[in-house]
Amino acid sequence: xxxxxxxxxxxxxxxxxxxxxxxxxxxxxxxxxxxxxxxxxxxxxxxxxxxxxxxxxxxxxxxxxxxxxxxxxxxxxxxxxxxxxxxx
Numbered sequence: 340x341x342x343x344x345x346x347x348x349x350x351x352x353x354x355x356x357x358x359x360x361x362x363x364x365x366x367x368x369x370x371x372x373x374x375x376x377x378x379x380x381x382x383x384x385x386x387x388x389x390x391x392x393x394x395x396x397x398x399x400x401x402x403x404x405x406x407x408x409x410x411x412x413x414x415x416x417x418x419x420x421x422x423x424x425x426x427x
Contacts (some may be wrong), residue, residue, distance in 0.1 A: 342345055350410055351364050354413055358412075358416070359412065359416060362409055362412045362416070365405055365406070365409035366409045369402045369403075369408075369409060370401030370402070371403040372398055372399070372405060373399065373406075375398050375402075376395045376396070376399035376401075376402055377395075377399070378395075379391055379392075379398060380392060380395035380396075380399070382395075383395055386397035
């Protein structure tokens with residue numbers, strides 16, 4: 340039995356495989372914002388530019404908020420799925 344089949348048999352559900360398009364877009368957008376924020380932070384530190392570093396903090400904060408939004412979307416989906424009763 341493959342690893343993913345074992346996970347499903349154990350009751351584990353992949354949020355990525357079972358998540359909505361909105362959830363996936365939010366996760367990828369948040370990850371992209373994290374990447375841009377880290378790059379801006381490094382550039383700001385190397386160039387000793389506080390404006391770039393502050394922009395990096397704002398972008399990183401935006402990434403955190405988008406990721407939190409993705410988790411709320413996922414939680415809402417799980418609650419809806421759970422309220423529908425057991426699957427057959």
